[in-house]
Amino acid sequence: MDLGPGPEFDRIRRIAQRLGSRAAPLGDDCALLRIGNSTLALSTDLSLEDVHFRRSWLSAQEIGWRATAAALSDLAAEGATPIGVLASIGVPARDSGEPLQQLMDGVGEAAASVGAQVLGGDLAEAESWILNLTVIGSAEHPVQRSGGMPGDNVWVTGVLGGARAALERWLAGAEPDSAARQSFAHPTPRIAAGRGLAERGAHAMIDLSDGLAGDAGHLAAASGCAIAIDLGTLPLHSSVTEAARLAGIPPERYAALGGEDYELLVAMPPEFAEREAQSLGIECGVALTRIGTLAPGQGASFWSGGTLVELAGFSHFA
């Protein structure tokens, strides 16, 4: 298993080592399971109140949508087509009436938005909200993190930094603008784009949950390549200029270190050209932007106008 640096990933590395043959290869967005002539993709994703969200920020319906969309995003990153979701919900007794129903509305809507059904779940009383979403899909052309090759171009869907902008406004006790709020509360799992990129020969793909800086490192580590990102090309969310100004850092760095955008980062062979990206983007309703390249070597590096940039808080060669 090859993950980028970080204490969370050290823990996962130790678990994989200790489990040995009791575990399948871990560390990709999805587990892949061959059943007859089909390949299934499975992923599971835990969302906790006061860790991943606060009740005061989001409606119950939005909490359900967001947790489900985040889990479905792992299927998107595998190029998979969603089939169903299983929802385990821990709910405080005071919320076990209408709020629970609204939360499950959000789960059901996110699933239905990508053609998946709620297949089952579990319900328990808890001190605070707990949502675990397991997603299952079929993957005709599964794309793992490990297939990137030197010479590949690196593309990203959508715009970056919106979820971080919302989060920081909330943490400052303010209300985010509606576009930033939407990024955080109602992310879109990029299922059509993921499938389209897989069909067009994607070598490696990952969804941006930890943030571009960290996730680019995972893709590079898994592919055994170096990844170089040109910060000047990053597609920025409309809220980032103001949010970065408030934070006192350049907008591109702000976006590169923002997490939970749930966009796709993908290594495409050089034959995949700008024109093809544009037509795929129109087909899927989301822009594709070329932001970097893979090369021999290791680690992730970030460049601005030809100068290597150290991303504060992110140690890319650690």
Next chain:
Amino acid sequence: MDLGPGPEFDRIRRIAQRLGSRAAPLGDDCALLRIGNSTLALSTDLSLEDVHFRRSWLSAQEIGWRATAAALSDLAAEGATPIGVLASIGVPARDSGEPLQQLMDGVGEAAASVGAQVLGGDLAEAESWILNLTVIGSAEHPVQRSGGMPGDNVWVTGVLGGARAALERWLAGAEPDSAARQSFAHPTPRIAAGRGLAERGAHAMIDLSDGLAGDAGHLAAASGCAIAIDLGTLPLHSSVTEAARLAGIPPERYAALGGEDYELLVAMPPEFAEREAQSLGIECGVALTRIGTLAPGQGASFWSGGTLVELAGFSHFA
């Protein structure tokens, strides 16, 4: 969806109603998914510290085993063969070193004990331990809760009441005897028995997580039958006599109201005879006991020496 009575099940009924076509039929032990010529069974199960277990009762390894065995028990109840598990773990920062590794040892051992692999998971920091286990298996002869027919005999695997006996000793501030402790800390998912019963034509099956009284009600409701249990025939765990004496209630009632035994309750056609049950029990390493029958009607009733018994705390016609 037909579940027995209870406020938790009312909530699940409301969720299913509200989700409408956004959900598959809910309410069985597993979701069934047809993939090519295969049928997959999926289930997800949430275990929370201070709700389902306490740290002071169990080792981290036992917590991992128990949560995984409980989830695998749903595959047993479907007559399915386990393939893999996905483990979402919420862990307090102070336990993210060795205790987390031990917990995952328990997850891996429980999976390996039934031929399954750890396929993936998720990891988050949490205030207290959270374990969500999703299990996937293949089911050539899936057995749902709904196929029971009047005239069927009702059988149960193993012995009942051990987990309750352990739980009540702990709650009284004492230490359970080692046999009761083992029932709670190290339940055995009855995979071989479930598969053997499925192959021998089981009509309906459920695993005993809520306790015999409640789970018999679910099986009856799903099958559209009445279920009658003869309390005098219940196979009792060795700790039940003493535990029931301490609690001041008859041993059979104590066992019928005890939860989390993770044994199987199964409706078999009348052709399935005592001799066949014995040989299957020897093959699977667990006894099978005939404890009741299905009949036209509805609800669960419990009998002792020909007298109808009201089980305190359980309203079987509600």
